[in-house]
Amino acid sequence: MSRIEALTERLGEIPINTSEKVVLGKSRDSFWYSPILKEKLKDVSAEAIVSPYSEEELLQVLAACWALDIPVTARGGGTGNYAQAMPLAGGVVLDMRRMNAIKSIGDGVLVVEPGAVMSRIEAETRERSGQELRMHPSTRESATIGGFIAGGSGGVGSIRWGMLREPGNILRLRLATLEEEPRLIDLTGDEIAIVHHSYGVNGIITEVELPLAPAQDWVELMVAFDDWMSAARAGWALAHHEGLWLKQLAAIQAPAPHGYFARHRKFLREGDNLLCILAAPNAVRPLLELLRKDGGRVAFRSDTASDEDKKGLPPLYHLTWNHTTLQALKVDPEVTYLQVGTPPEDPMAAVAEIAQRFPDEIVGHVEFVRSAGRLYASLLPLYRYSSEARLREVVGALEAMGCGCYNPHVYTYEEGNRCGADPARLDLKRRADPKGLLNPGKMIGWEDPDYAYDPAGGYEYPGLRKAAP
Ligand SMILES: Cc1cc2nc3c(=O)[nH]c(=O)nc-3n(C[C@H](O)[C@H](O)[C@H](O)COP(=O)(O)OP(=O)(O)OC[C@H]3O[C@@H](n4cnc5c(N)ncnc54)[C@H](O)[C@@H]3O)c2cc1C
Incomplete structure (x- = not known):
């Protein structure tokens, strides 16, 4: 009897699906946004999908997997980007959605x-x-x-x-x-x-x-600028005004808005650099007054647009965060993205230098965020991928400029977050998962507790299990 047959017997009424097609589908997440992970992990597959309904059922599944030494990888919506929910060692994917x-x-x-x-x-x-x-x-x-x-x-x-x-x-x-x-x-x-x-x-x-x-009844605003740094600087200045109640503020460089935002294109001109904003109704007037002074043109506002204009539009936040990459990928499959932290003292200098040094490879995308009492310009730029070696070179150049690159093209926690083995995470894992069956391969520290971050990367999980050919 295989371990999955033994598991099925132990699970009783708890749904377990071993259909090859379903299992392969649920063994993937949004890892394919990275051309490197797409190639490396395309054959990764679990052996079964188990869908508990309650804590009681979940505990039964976990006890059975412990007894049978079956790896367990949780999955929610499967939208994670770094193969976070992919079962590198096979075993069971736990579909948590019930x-x-x-x-x-x-x-x-x-x-x-x-x-x-x-x-x-x-x-x-x-x-x-x-x-x-x-x-x-x-x-x-x-x-x-x-x-x-x-x-x-x-x-x-x-x-x-x-x-x-x-x-x-x-x-x-x-x-x-x-x-x-x-x-x-x-x-x-x-x-x-x-x-x-x-x-x-x-x-x-x-x-x-x-x-x-x-x-709030958030108002969606698109404010366009003729040049990239005017848009980025206007966004940075706007983000500083705590009195304006914002939920979202992103700057996106041309040619992305007109080139990739298909359903909003009717409001845009070629060459528009965009601020995408979600604002509380009471913040709209003062913020638009500020942005007009900075040279902005209101391309779209949801509170005054007609129903006809709004018909079929996705929510504005579907143009921001990693949805910017998704919109780009729909048009241009050569595009991927980077995650870059800018030096907090002068982030706009870094944004300008990146635009000037990599005009053919990088299209700017800034997400303005607060963290621990400070304002940050966090970059999710589109990147025209040519090879892994060139990507490393570009990341090296960005780091030499004082930017911190969080690598979305690796699958381990440590390489993605630019850190060594984390003793606190390891300690909890030793207590909560003594056999190391939870999502194996994602924490280098479990394999090597002394792991120190190596910017050269290149870690390969030795237990990588692929679907049968
Ligand atoms: C287009 C696009 C846009 C995105 N935008 C954002 C963004 O704005 N901000 C952001 O942070 N991320 C973003 N992401 C990444 C991702 O969508 C989010 O992190 C999302 O919240 C993941 O939720 P999920 O249910 O899909 O998780 P999954 O992808 O299913 O899982 C994510 C991780 O959580 C683990 N997990 C799931 N459920 C559990 C559980 N119950 N217990 C323990 N572990 C569990 C999985 O094993 C996996 O490691 C984006 C991704 C894409 C593709």
Whole structure:
């Protein structure tokens, strides 16, 4: 009997799917945004998909996988970018989307199961309490709240509330361990940060407590500028005005807006450099007055556009964050992206230098965010890919300029986050997953606890298992 047959026997009524097509489909996420990962991981596959409905069922699955030594990789919406939800060692993909109950909506506090899709959560919190999540990724319609916490970092809302990791943005997590007798543990305070953005390697999130914010009828604004640095500088200046209640602020360089934003193209001119803004209704007039002084032209505003004009438009945040890359990929499959932190003292100097040094390879994209009391210009530029060697060269040049490049073309936590083995994450993993069965291959520190970050990269997980040819 194979280990999956043995697992099926132990799971009783809990759904397990071994159809090759389904398994292969659910073994992938948005890893293909990276041409390097696309090639490297195209054959990765689990052996089965298991879909628990409740904590009780989940604990039963985890106990069975412990007994049979089966690797377990959690999956929410599968929108993560760095192969975070891909089962490198095979085994089981845990489809968390059936664990999606909204347990309570209080005054400023939400308790929810991890598999709830974020747009559904917000529809309910808005309707029942006039509140919304503080932030969401631009994949709000398909991403789950558990996947956002385990894989994401911030997004629409981070201009006001900071990044997801900041104290107060996640209030409590409940985690299931993978042991002989799996346990449920509640984490608050510092321990939350050890689970957040850990790709599910140190426990399966089963319940989440999050803060809520007062909901607004967000106004979508596109403000166009003739040159890139005018747009970027106007965005940077705007971001500093705390009195303007913004939910989203991004600057995107020409030719991307007219070239790639197909359904908004009718509002744009060739050569437009764009600020994409979500603003509270009471912020619209003052912010437009400021941007007009900076030379901006209002290309679109949702509060005055006709129904005819708005027909068929995606939400404006579908042009921002990594959706900018998605819009570009629809038109030009040679495009990928980089993730670049700019020096906080003078980010606009870095933005200008990048535009000047890499005019044929990089198209600028700045997300303005707050973090720990400071404002940052965080870059998600489009990058015209030619080879891995050239990409390394460009990243090296950006780092020499004082920028920090978070590599979206690798699958390990350490290489992606430019860090060595993290003792706190490792310690929790040793306690919650002593056999190392949770999402194997994503944490170099598990294989090599002394791992020091090597910018040259090149780590290959030795246990990589591919689908049978
Ligand atoms: C077009 C596009 C735009 C994006 N925009 C943003 C953005 O604005 N901000 C941002 O932060 N990210 C963004 N992302 C990345 C991704 O969409 C988000 O991080 C999203 O929140 C992931 O949610 P998911 O449910 O799809 O997670 P998945 O991709 O399914 O999983 C992500 C990680 O979480 C783990 N995981 C899932 N559920 C659990 C659980 N219950 N317990 C433990 N681990 C779990 C998985 O194993 C995996 O490691 C974007 C991606 C794309 C393709």
